Each structure stands twice: as structure tokens, then as C-alpha cells.
Amino acid sequence: MASIKALDNEKYSVTNGEVTMVIDAAHGAKILSFKLGNDEVLNQGTAENSFGSTFWTSPQKEWDWPPVPEYDTKPFKAEITGNKLVLTGSKSSFGYSIRKQFAAGDKENTISVTYTIVNESGETRKVAPWEISRVKNDDGVVFFEGNAVEPGNNMGLLPFKFEFGGAWYVMDEDTDHRKINADGRGWLACCARGLLFVKKFKDLQPSQPAPGEAEIQAYANIGKTFVEIEEQGEYTTLQPGASLDYTVRWNVARTSLKPVPSAELFKEAKKLTE
Template sequence: MKQILLTILCVCTVFTASAQENNDKVFTLKNGDVTMTVNITKGGKILSLKYKDQEVISQSRFPESFGSTFWTSPQKEWNWPPVPEFDKQTYSVNTEEENHLFITSPVSQRLGLSVGKDFQVDKKDGAIVITYSIKNEGTEPRRVAPWEITRVSNGDGQIGFEAPIDSIWPTGLMTFEQKNGVAWYKTDEAPQNRKVNANGTGWLSYTANGLTLTKKFQDLKPGEAAPGEAEIQVYVNRGKTYIELESQGAYTLLQPSEQLHWPVRWYITQGN
């Protein structure tokens, strides 16, 4: 982890908003050479994360295979497809200031929940910080966990997180190499979809083409994840298509009108 974070890019931030030809409302956050683009109209997704002109996250045109999104956990409460109010519909802009964008989703009538996404910059630490929130909009207590899903290309790269290999489940789906306490998975190709789970130590990284995306989040204790879920998950779509980097926060009891907050810190560093 220390090696991954050796070189943090200097930060100089501005926001701009633009309307594309399809009337999407798009916001751009700039961190020196790093550019993050958020589409308010389509689920508040992060559509692009670039270092100079080099893209880091998936730009696939197929549904559910691009950008970075946010869901509620456990998945068994909504199964599939993703909840449209959180993943597809237009978010409201609550705050639009220099260095600060805060948006909120419509209320999901099915779940009785709403989602917030607060984008800010920590200049001292060199991070883009996204604080997700989930609010109980119903009249009864609800248990829920936050869940970030970032899609990357399945190219010549590797994924790392700190966990013993023999603790990753299910076993045998992906080949991991243990080095200095970190489990490393070199991206590969298979004819079937695969997904593994792990109890990590609060960080997850993806390295490809000389750049490393590292995310830092709450380190969960055993038993704090939602039922059947995990702090860290890696999903590899069949073929050489895309991979999902997934992290989850604690399974939390929310009283009516109560909300949880879950920050995730994004870093881009150069070098492998």
C-alpha cells in the first residue's frame, strides 16, 4: 500500500458543467492532470476518469459495463436489474460550488431509500473524495449497506487488496499471488462470469498501462458487511470485456429520516 501511494498528483480543481447533444447534464472535476466526469442525468454515474488523455475506467457501450455507479446492499433485496432511481434516473443538484458537487437521487418507492453523492477534493492528501449517503425515507427502520461499483477494462493489468489468499471465497475462480500480505490478481480471460469476495483492510487497487487507481474506504470488522456480501468484491465478466472493482461499507440500521455517510477516497498514481 505504501508503494502504491508514493506519488500523489498535485491538485488544482475547477468544476465545469456542459450539456451534451442528448441533453445530458455533465459535470467535470479537474485535479491537475486528472479529470473526473459525472453524468447527472444518467444515475449520477462517473463516466470517465482520465490522467491527461489516458482513460482509467471502462468506456464500454454495453449496458451495466461502463463507468462507476453506486447501489445499496444486500443485492438480494432488489436482485436485478439495478434500482433505476439510484443507477439510471436523473439526480438533483443540491450544491454546485468550486471544488464541491453534491447530488441526490429520487426516492426508491420499492426500497424507501434515497442516495446522495458528495464530490469534493482534499488538496492536502491529493484525493478526490466521494461521500455516499443513504437515507431512510420510509416510516419503519431499515438495515442497509453502501456499495460502490467501478468498471475497468480487462486488459493487461492487475488488481490488489490486502487479504490472505486462502480467505478469498469462492475458491478456485481466479488465480491470486500473495506478496507482502497483498493478494494480487493478474487479469485473465475465461468463458464464464466470476466473482470473489474478501475481508480486506480498507483499500483496493487496479494497475494498468502505467497508472494505478487506488481507493480507500472503511475497513470492516468481521460480521459488519451485509448478509452474503463482503468488504471487497471483484467481478470479472466473461471473455476479455470488463471487470468490476467493488467495495462495501457497514450494514447499518437506519431509523426513519436517518442516514448513513460512507466516504471513498480515490487516488491516481503513476508507475506499476
């Protein structure tokens, strides 16, 4: 059964089958929670830039750090239109505005998230979409279909292994920030605590991401805190007033498999991309 509900404090829920996603319109239209039943997928907490799932423009070098408030923390206007929740942000100093659309996915226990970047400047611009989802660093494994990674954002390299057709990062602990860029095949997964979380998106050719960026990124924060699983869309030229759309299908299922590299876990994740 699919439904969209307005909750307290400008929060909204989208439910499909056993999964529920909660979005905070008052604070960047962030995805605060993604649950299968009562089991949470995303990292929780209050520390800035450490919880939930957010959306930014790419390349990062255009705005550096911290995240642009209009994308990440400022209020979005929310509207429930039929079977969709639409949240619209304000124009940033970089000339873009962001719109987010949430709806039940085409299969049970999936949520479809479509991000729109609108060029509200008076100039022709190039930009790419970028979703950042944070999961708890809790003895899990992050993986995707690929055979190589490289350091991202001049950070240390995460210790990915390559076997069973995939690239695998078994969560660990370190005293430094680490990040990778990689070319994938249009999906990215995380397995931990008996849950298999899979995001599906458009597969890119290696030449299509923004300069210095990649289709797939993974970042591990200092210590044993949280890990970001990230994907980006095509670096696109937008004329004044033009926009681009980027859709990610979120899926989660229970699994009896251990969160370690295996042919069986790779197969289960691939099945969730169908």
C-alpha cells in the first residue's frame, strides 16, 4: 500500500509496502529516515553533515565547502500532488534552484526520488546532479559493479577489494578522511545489520561525470562514525531557464547473508536493481 502523509514540523512520509521514507521540508528537504518496517537504513544523529541523505550540485570545486544552504539546509516549499510529494527550493547565489520529487517506486518496497536542477541564472552553465546518503559505520560492506577505484577530493584511498564481479569496501576505522571515485554500472549497495540497501540510477560512461568527479563515490568519515554512499549524474549544459532531471530508485530488503564480499550477496543486490 502506497501513501504520502504530512507529519508534524513540516516533515512528510512516503510509504510503499514495508518501506517508509521521511523528508524534512524545513531543512533542505533532506531524507531523514528510510526504514524497512522498524529497521533504519540511514545514519541518525544531530551533528551537521553526518545523517540522512542530501543532494548537491557537482562539481564540488564550484562551491567548495560548506554545502550551499539553498541545497542543504534552507526550507523547501512542499506540495502533495496526487501520488507525488514535490519540494521546491530557492535560488542559490550560484544561480541554481533544486526541486525534489518523491513517490512510490514501480516495485513494492521501493521509493523513486527525482531531483531537478534549474538554471535560473542568465548564463549557459554546466552542472551535474549528486546524491549523498549516509549510513552508519557498523560492520557493513559497501559495493558496486566495478573493477577499479581512485582517490577522491585529494583524500586517502578506501581499501576496496575486487572480487565476485564487484568492488567491495568492508567498513573499518581510520584517523583520516578517505574517499574514492569510480565508474560503476548504475547501482550502489550497502549491506549491514541484516539489511541490503540498493540505489539504482543511470549508468554513465567514464567521460560523462563532471571534472574531478565520478558516477560512484564512497566516503568514510574519521573514526567509526558514518560512511557516505554517493552517485552522480551526467555533467550537462543548461541554457538559461533550462533544467535537468536525475532519478534514483531506493530499495531495501532483508538478507540472511553476512556483510562480506560474496557471489551470493552480489547476486542478491543485482536482483534488487531489476
